[in-house]
Amino acid sequence: MENFTFYAPTYFDFGKGAEEHVGTLVRRFGGSKVLLHYGGGSIKKSGLYDTVKRCLKEENIDVVELGGVKPNPRSGLVYEGIELCKKEGVDFVLAVGGGSTIDSSKAIAAGACYDGDFWDFYCKKASIEKALPVGTILTIAAAGSEGSMNTVITHEETGIKTGAASEVLRPRFSILNPEFTCTLPPYQTAAGATDIMIHVCERYFSNTTEVEVTDRLCEALLKTIIHEAPRVIENPNHYEARANIMWAGMLAHNNVCGVGRVQDWASHHIEHELSALYDVTHGAGLAVIAPAWMRYVLKINPHKLVQFAERVWDIEPQATEEETALKGIEAFESFLKSIGMPLTFDEIGADEKDAELMTGKLLRSKPTEGNYVKLTADDVMKIYHYAATGEM
Amino acid sequence: MENFTFYAPTYFDFGKGAEEHVGTLVRRFGGSKVLLHYGGGSIKKSGLYDTVKRCLKEENIDVVELGGVKPNPRSGLVYEGIELCKKEGVDFVLAVGGGSTIDSSKAIAAGACYDGDFWDFYCKKASIEKALPVGTILTIAAAGSEGSMNTVITHEETGIKTGAASEVLRPRFSILNPEFTCTLPPYQTAAGATDIMIHVCERYFSNTTEVEVTDRLCEALLKTIIHEAPRVIENPNHYEARANIMWAGMLAHNNVCGVGRVQDWASHHIEHELSALYDVTHGAGLAVIAPAWMRYVLKINPHKLVQFAERVWDIEPQATEEETALKGIEAFESFLKSIGMPLTFDEIGADEKDAELMTGKLLRSKPTEGNYVKLTADDVMKIYHYAATGEM
Numbered sequence: 070m071e072n073f074t075f076y077a078p079t080y081f082d083f084g085k086g087a088e089e090h091v092g093t094l095v096r097r098f099g100g101s102k103v104l105l106h107y108g109g110g111s112i113k114k115s116g117l118y119d120t121v122k123r124c125l126k127e128e129n130i131d132v133v134e135l136g137g138v139k140p141n142p143r144s145g146l147v148y149e150g151i152e153l154c155k156k157e158g159v160d161f162v163l164a165v166g167g168g169s170t171i172d173s174s175k176a177i178a179a180g181a182c183y184d185g186d187f188w189d190f191y192c193k194k195a196s197i198e199k200a201l202p203v204g205t206i207l208t209i210a211a212a213g214s215e216g217s218m219n220t221v222i223t224h225e226e227t228g229i230k231t232g233a234a235s236e237v238l239r240p241r242f243s244i245l246n247p248e249f250t251c252t253l254p255p256y257q258t259a260a261g262a263t264d265i266m267i268h269v270c271e272r273y274f275s276n277t278t279e280v281e282v283t284d285r286l287c288e289a290l291l292k293t294i295i296h297e298a299p300r301v302i303e304n305p306n307h308y309e310a311r312a313n314i315m316w317a318g319m320l321a322h323n324n325v326c327g328v329g330r331v332q333d334w335a336s337h338h339i340e341h342e343l344s345a346l347y348d349v350t351h352g353a354g355l356a357v358i359a360p361a362w363m364r365y366v367l368k369i370n371p372h373k374l375v376q377f378a379e380r381v382w383d384i385e386p387q388a389t390e391e392e393t394a395l396k397g398i399e400a401f402e403s404f405l406k407s408i409g410m411p412l413t414f415d416e417i418g419a420d421e422k423d424a425e426l427m428t429g430k431l432l433r434s435k436p437t438e439g440n441y442v443k444l445t446a447d448d449v450m451k452i453y454h455y456a457a458t459g460e461m
Numbered sequence: 462m463e464n465f466t467f468y469a470p471t472y473f474d475f476g477k478g479a480e481e482h483v484g485t486l487v488r489r490f491g492g493s494k495v496l497l498h499y500g501g502g503s504i505k506k507s508g509l510y511d512t513v514k515r516c517l518k519e520e521n522i523d524v525v526e527l528g529g530v531k532p533n534p535r536s537g538l539v540y541e542g543i544e545l546c547k548k549e550g551v552d553f554v555l556a557v558g559g560g561s562t563i564d565s566s567k568a569i570a571a572g573a574c575y576d577g578d579f580w581d582f583y584c585k586k587a588s589i590e591k592a593l594p595v596g597t598i599l600t601i602a603a604a605g606s607e608g609s610m611n612t613v614i615t616h617e618e619t620g621i622k623t624g625a626a627s628e629v630l631r632p633r634f635s636i637l638n639p640e641f642t643c644t645l646p647p648y649q650t651a652a653g654a655t656d657i658m659i660h661v662c663e664r665y666f667s668n669t670t671e672v673e674v675t676d677r678l679c680e681a682l683l684k685t686i687i688h689e690a691p692r693v694i695e696n697p698n699h700y701e702a703r704a705n706i707m708w709a710g711m712l713a714h715n716n717v718c719g720v721g722r723v724q725d726w727a728s729h730h731i732e733h734e735l736s737a738l739y740d741v742t743h744g745a746g747l748a749v750i751a752p753a754w755m756r757y758v759l760k761i762n763p764h765k766l767v768q769f770a771e772r773v774w775d776i777e778p779q780a781t782e783e784e785t786a787l788k789g790i791e792a793f794e795s796f797l798k799s800i801g802m803p804l805t806f807d808e809i810g811a812d813e814k815d816a817e818l819m820t821g822k823l824l825r826s827k828p829t830e831g832n833y834v835k836l837t838a839d840d841v842m843k844i845y846h847y848a849a850t851g852e853m
Contacts (some may be wrong), residue, residue: 070476070701070708071476072475072478072479073474073476074472074473074474074475074478075472075473075474076470076471076472076473077469077470078468078469078470078472079468080466080467080468080470081465081467081468082466083464083465083466083467083720083723084463084464085464087463087464101787103792105464131757138572167526185764187838197739198729213541247679278701279701279705280705281685281688281705281707282681282682282685282689282705282708283708285680285681285682285684285685286678286681286712288677288681289674289677289678289680289681290677290678292675292677293673293674293677296673297673297674309462309670309671310671312462312671313462313671313672313673313674316462316675316721317674320674320678320717325717326477326710328708329476329704329708331477341763349535387475
């Protein structure tokens with residue numbers, strides 16, 4: 070185990086009716102004038118928008134609104150939000166929605182306390198030292214942004230999709246009412262479950278030895294999703310299954326299961342190029358990329374894939390490590406398919422002819438990607454090739 | 462799953478050399494004059510005391526000292542600490558030691574901000590609204606107080622051992638360097654591992670349904686201890702095993718694996734009467750009480766014991782649920798024995814003739830104990846009886 074620090078000071082208010090506390094929570098964490106940031110009409114349809122407005126009004130909190138966040142959130146709206154915060158003297162950013170809305174809110178919160186271009190944080194020209202406090206009301210279990218220090222934004226002019234992270238971006242509070250996730254369509258629900266699993270896998274697939282406690286936590290979260298995801302696909306209104314997925318989604322990415330180890334993140338970054346180019350749902354892109362990544366690295370470094378097979382998918386040891394690991398990957402692919410996820414380029418409208426473009430963007434400023442296996446451009450091309458053709 | 466809130470804003474600095482950051486961490490979290498609270502000579506022997514003094518001096522932090530904390534920490538030293546804090550204008554309490562030292566520090570921190578008798582918090586006459594900030598350097602993996610909102614104190618005059626809890630008691634930071642736990646003797650190490658396991662079990666044994674994610678997390682922590690504890694008994698200097706136990710110990714009691722469910726706590730409370738009367742090591746007392754509790758409740762409410770057997774101890778389903786559960790309890794008992802823990806009254810110098818006295822103290826202000834099964838005085842007497850005689 071490596072040395073680490075862990076600091077996750079988000080206040081979680083979880084369960085039915087938790088959204089009623091939004092006014093008092095904004096007050097508790099220092100807000101008096103909020104930017105209310107959200108996506109499309111779903112929070113208006115569900116009544117959540119009205120509840121939030123009422124609760125903020127009851128606490129005499131002023132509200133400036135900015136809707137219109139899209140999946141794979143864009144830089145344009147972030148610039149607009151930053152300007153609005155500065156002009157209006159906003160002192161708190163309240164995100165109501167899924168991971169895209171929260172990521173956009175974090176970008177705005179950081180940009181509002183910075184004199185330069187907020188994109189400096191994403192292209193690593195500057196680090197985020199200060200941000201407006203952020204609070205969230207989560208409506209999609211997937212990204213884990215409600216408890217994480219991360220944000221991912223797509224720059225509209227360059228098509229670059231990339232992330233930034235800072236301790237100051239952890240939300241001050243997050244309200245998690247699983248009821249609001251019940252209206253999410255099956256495909257989006259399954260994509261969310263996939264995203265959660267791959268957040269865990271990016272931490273799990275590590276060469277750091279002697280990390281039994283975090284390995285076991287990772288396996289616990291994966292087993293939870295394996296149990297719960299089919300239940301919500303079967304019955305979208307299954308509150309209890311939604312609740313377990315929602316809490317697992319937070320834990321999968323607040324890093325409690327990732328401390329003390331070198332993490333991978335190749336699947337996420339390889340996928341980001343897909344969703345930046347085709348605007349595919351991130352979790353669906355991961356369902357295509359992660360198993361392809363597993364099949365590719367299996368030949369080079371199988372040890373953790375063997376553990377993944379045995380402990381997560383209950384595969385009995387086969388004649389060789391490679392066979393055991395392969396059975397684990399197959400079980401994972403079957404699972405993804407069973408919840409309606411795609412496994413190939415075709416199914417998400419991607420085209421192998423763009424593989425070179427995507428690989429070039431991915432490795433624009435570094436020689437390799439990932440850590441479990443350090444992937445060169447050639448390796449990444451082969452992973453895209455497998456995802457496109459099913460051939461290694 | 463039940464509604465819940467979860468707020469664990471402790472900054473953890475984990476690993477070799479982390480103690481060097483104590484000065485900057487006290488400063489970061491607002492301290493300028495600390496009460497340095499510790500136990501006996503072990504931190505002087507290890508050099509930790511000198512390091513702490515040097516690091517605080519480097520940050521120009523004033524220090525008032527109070528050593529002498531004993532296992533099962535007493536009210537007398539708490540009164541002394543409170544007076545010292547008030548007289549000296551202390552603004553931060555720094556605990557250097559194990560759970561007893563941290564629990565004593567939390568009591569002092571709360572008492573220093575209160576005009577009445579600090580014991581009011583423990584006998585539930587008052588709730589803790591305010592406390593001096595507490596920081597810790599942990600030297601024993603067991604109590605989980607380094608990340609929890611809990612404190613347990615024994616009142617010297619009445620012999621009552623009981624707890625208090627408050628959000629404001631969560632340490633602001635905790636420094637966890639597993640190296641400092643390597644000098645702990647095998648018996649104390651095993652008692653710590655037992656305490657960690659029972660912190661998990663108190664949460665695990667619940668009638669709340671649909672708590673897959675927290676069930677899985679509980680099982681992950683139990684499996685970690687089952688794997689790691691024998692390794693440190695075998696080789697006390699096994700840094701990696703010590704590290705996994707230390708982080709598991711924090712997670713076992715910061716409540717991340719206990720949210721959204723009714724918890725039990727009967728074993729802890731039944732044991733507190735033992736350690737209050739005989740001054741036995743808490744974890745060793747738990748090794749005697751928890752399996753006895755399991756054997757007793759098995760007849761009344763076996764369902765979670767079956768899951769415990771199958772998922773934690775890998776027991777194959779037997780002819781009846783009761784048989785499956787019993788095999789799990791037996792596996793747990795064998796494990797405890799293998800790491801050198803006692804299982805009977807005899808081994809800890811307890812006497813069944815005190816069972817009535819202990820039961821009376823335990824149920825002095827409530828009709829039943831625990832939640833998984835609500836135990837009457839008669840039930841508690843039978844559990845003590847089993848622990849004393851091995852007969853149900």
